[in-house]
Amino acid sequence: MLQYFDSHCHIRNETVKLPDGIGVIDNAAKISDWNSVINFSQNNLNAYGAIGIHPWYVSDLPDNWDSLMYELLVQFPNLTIGEIGLDKKHPEFVRQLNIFVRQLELAKVLKCGVHIHCFGAWDIMREILIKQDCNALPFVLFHRFNGVISDWIKWENVFFSYSPVKKFRRILLTPQNRILLETDSDNAANIVEWTDVVVNESKILKENFVNNALRMLNNGQIA
Numbered sequence: 001m002l003q004y005f006d007s008h009c010h011i012r013n014e015t016v017k018l019p020d021g022i023g024v025i026d027n028a029a030k031i032s033d034w035n036s037v038i039n040f041s042q043n044n045l046n047a048y049g050a051i052g053i054h055p056w057y058v059s060d061l062p063d064n065w066d067s068l069m070y071e072l073l074v075q076f077p078n079l080t081i082g083e084i085g086l087d088k089k090h091p092e093f094v095r096q097l098n099i100f101v102r103q104l105e106l107a108k109v110l111k112c113g114v115h116i117h118c119f120g121a122w123d124i125m126r127e128i129l130i131k132q133d134c135n136a137l138p139f140v141l142f143h144r145f146n147g148v149i150s151d152w153i154k155w156e157n158v159f160f161s162y163s164p165v166k167k168f169r170r171i172l173l174t175p176q177n178r179i180l181l182e183t184d185s186d187n188a189a190n191i192v193e194w195t196d197v198v199v200n201e202s203k204i205l206k207e208n209f210v211n212n213a214l215r216m217l218n219n220g221q222i223a
């Protein structure tokens with residue numbers, strides 16, 4: 001039985017065994033992570049994998065990065081796409097945009113959920129997701145969500161994920177059937193403490209975090 005779910009982490013030691021009762025979504029940041037995400041998610045029953053190019057790592061990609069990614073997504077249909085997105089604090093914003101849009105195109109073709117990082121670029125994020133019809137994707141997870149909830153509430157496929165924070169204002173405004181928790185770390189066991197803190201502060205039922213994650217994955221028909 002799953003008791004906790006870390007909806008966004010980066011476990012780069014693929015020999016780690018996931019503790020009982022914890023589910024995770026393990027995200028890649030760059031091409032060199034992809035194999036480890038695949039191995040870790042294949043070797044642990046409650047681990048789900050996402051491969052992608054993070055906006056911090058858009059330099060020095062091989063020309064065929066997108067076909068490499070496409071082939072793996074076809075070969076391993078339980079994979080989703082992440083971590084992808086836009087970050088105004090990081091260089092090469094135009095390149096970030098191109099690579100992000102290309103990955104959204106792959107998501108549409110493959111009917112695949114996406115895990116998004118967005119910092120300082122919410123206006124353009126919204127513009128792109130509308131233009132790319134991303135409200136039709138199986139799911140859109142905003143990791144470390146720091147945008148405006150009311151901008152996205154009508155998108156029924158959007159889920160809001162939070163890593164440890166001191167202020168709970170946004171968490172308390174988030175619909176209880178679309179909230180997720182994450183460690184954004186390499187140690188999924190940290191999700192236990194963070195979940196217990198949120199349950200205490202918010203009175204959200206603990207099982208919501210597991211149920212929401214599984215429902216989200218299930219929209220993408222990931223078993």
Ligand SMILES: [Zn+2]
Pocket residue numbers: 008009010027083143184
């Ligand atoms: Zn991350």
